[in-house]
Amino acid sequence: MNALIENWRTGFHIDRKVEVSIVVPLYNEHEVITMMHERLTAVLISLGVCYELVLVDDGSRDGTPHMMNSLAKKDPCVTAVFLSRNFGKEAALTAGLEHATGKAVIIMDADLQDPPELIPQMLKAWKDGADVVCMRRRSRAGETWFKRYSAHQFYRVLNAISDVDIPADTGDFRLLSRKAVDMLKQLNERNRYMKGLFAWIGLPTTVIEYDRMPRAAGTTKWDYLSLFNLAFQGITSFSTVPLRIAMGVGLLTALFGVLFTLWIVIKTLVLGDPVQGYPSLISMITILGGAQLLSIGLLGEYIGKTYYEAKQRPVYLVRDVVSRRQAARAAASANAEAQTAATAAAAAAVAAAAATTAKASTAGTKSYATYK
Numbered sequence: 558m559n560a561l562i563e564n565w566r567t568g569f570h571i572d573r574k575v576e577v578s579i580v581v582p583l584y585n586e587h588e589v590i591t592m593m594h595e596r597l598t599a600v601l602i603s604l605g606v607c608y609e610l611v612l613v614d615d616g617s618r619d620g621t622p623h624m625m626n627s628l629a630k631k632d633p634c635v636t637a638v639f640l641s642r643n644f645g646k647e648a649a650l651t652a653g654l655e656h657a658t659g660k661a662v663i664i665m666d667a668d669l670q671d672p673p674e675l676i677p678q679m680l681k682a683w684k685d686g687a688d689v690v691c692m693r694r695r696s697r698a699g700e701t702w703f704k705r706y707s708a709h710q711f712y713r714v715l716n717a718i719s720d721v722d723i724p725a726d727t728g729d730f731r732l733l734s735r736k737a738v739d740m741l742k743q744l745n746e747r748n749r750y751m752k753g754l755f756a757w758i759g760l761p762t763t764v765i766e767y768d769r770m771p772r773a774a775g776t777t778k779w780d781y782l783s784l785f786n787l788a789f790q791g792i793t794s795f796s797t798v799p800l801r802i803a804m805g806v807g808l809l810t811a812l813f814g815v816l817f818t819l820w821i822v823i824k825t826l827v828l829g830d831p832v833q834g835y836p837s838l839i840s841m842i843t844i845l846g847g848a849q850l851l852s853i854g855l856l857g858e859y860i861g862k863t864y865y866e867a868k869q870r871p872v873y874l875v876r877d878v879v880s881r882r883q884a885a886r887a888a889a890s891a892n893a894e895a896q897t898a899a900t901a902a903a904a905a906a907v908a909a910a911a912a913t914t915a916k917a918s919t920a921g922t923k924s925y926a927t928y929k
Contacts, residue, residue: 574607574658574660575607575608575609575658575659575660576606576607576608576659576660576661577601577604577606577607577608577609577659577660577661577662577663577676577680578608578609578610578611578657578658578659578661578662578663579597579601579608579609579610579611579662579663579665579676580611580613580650580653580654580657580662580663580664580665581593581610581611581612581613581653581664581665581666581667582613582615582646582649582650582653582666582667583612583613583614583615583617583621583625583649583667584614584615584616584617584621584643584646584649585617585618585619585621586617586621586667586668587617587619587620587621587624588774589667589668589669589772589773589774590612590621590624590625590628590667591624592669592773592774593667593669593673593773594610594628594632594635596669596673596674597610597673598610598632598634600673600674600676600677601634601676604676604677604680606680608634608659609634609635609636609657609658609659610632610634610635610636611636611638611653611656611657612625612628612629612635612636612637612638613638613640613649613650613652613653613656614637614638614639614640615640615643615644615645615646615648615649616640616641616642616643616644622639625637625639625879626879629879629880629881630879630881631881632881633881635880635881636656636878636879636880637878637879637880638652638653638656638875638878639875639876639877639878639879640652640873640874640875640876641873641874641875641876642874644872644873644874646729647749647750647751648749648872648873649873650664650729650751651749651751651872651873652872652873652875654733654738654741654742655742656878657738659735660734660735661680661683661732661733661734661735662732662733662734662735662738663676663679663731663732663733664729664730664731664732664733665729665730666728666729666730668772668773668774669770669772669773670769670770670771670772670773671692671728671730671767671769671770672767672770675692675765675767678765679692679731679732679765680732682732682763682765683732683734685763686761687732687734687761687762687763688733688734688736688737688760688761688762689731689732689733689734689737689755689758689760689761689762689763690731690732690762690763690764690765691724691727691731691755691762691763691764691765692727692728692730692731692764692765692766692767693724693725693726693727693764693765693766693767694726694727694728694766694767694768694769695766695767695768695769696768696769697769698768698769698770698771704784707784708726709725709726711788711791712725712726712727713725714792715788715791715792715795715796718792718796718798718799719753719792719795719796719798720795720796721753721756721757721795722756723752723753723756723795724756724762724764727752727764728752729751729752731755733755734760736760737755737758737760740758740760741754741755741758744757744758746866747865747866747868747869747870747872748790748794748862748865748866749794749872750787750790750791750794750795752791753791753794753795757795789858793858793859793862794862797859799855800855800856800859803851803852803855803856804852806848806851806852807848807852810844810845810848813844814841814845817841
């Protein structure tokens, strides 16, 4: 029975165009990958659509690459993309989107905090006309209050200082139409904050609220420092307000310095108080030095982004791609080309034989005429 189902799935997914692609970036997720594959497969088979699972290994150091390779060789619906090293989640998402071929592409994490059972709702919103379906977290089980609070505030701050309206409390779990994916593929920037890029392209967007589940297995790879770096990346990628704030701080500091100098002069001339000197001087130097270093560091962050963009390095490098479905399609295409070539050769042979026969007939007619 299992063999019959496997043969049906193989033929079904090779002969038809992919309707739904699921992109899953993975980094050291060997504990959950089997469970994720089972739940995704159960949901997608029940929908009766032609689908593919695009699993992207972002330089994992555990058993994740081996398990992905086994799945790709066993399941014709799995495409395993192996990056040459750890490029980061944003690069892995980019690789997955560029390898996905479906009319609708769904992005989700491997830890099953985003339930695959919500995929039917996302597809319904897409069929109703939405090019982007965002999944907003109504609750976040299994996370600390500080992480929930900081994430909540971050989206508000980012939207307040950015020209792009980024849906609040949404992660990478979303659906993109083929039109949206093709637009994203035109964006070649190296410093990528994908949540911002998803919003930047515009297009009709639908938001669905859901309750985020705890991790199914394993541990998170995101510590607070990594989350802070991601947040800073998002702010500096979609806003220049920090530079304006630095300029404002500089103006206020200069104004404070002028007022303080006037106060010292007036106090000395009018009241006859001697200038104390050392404490006030050290305080002013410390304040000015700190403001200058902060401003220089902030300016350097933006200049650094320009530096990386100018080098034009690729966002990621692929070490290998394993796909049983693509291999079968390549073999079928090769067979079709071979049959076409054989048919053409046979036709040429028939034409040559006909030409030879006609030539011989013409020669015989001429000989008969000469005899006459």
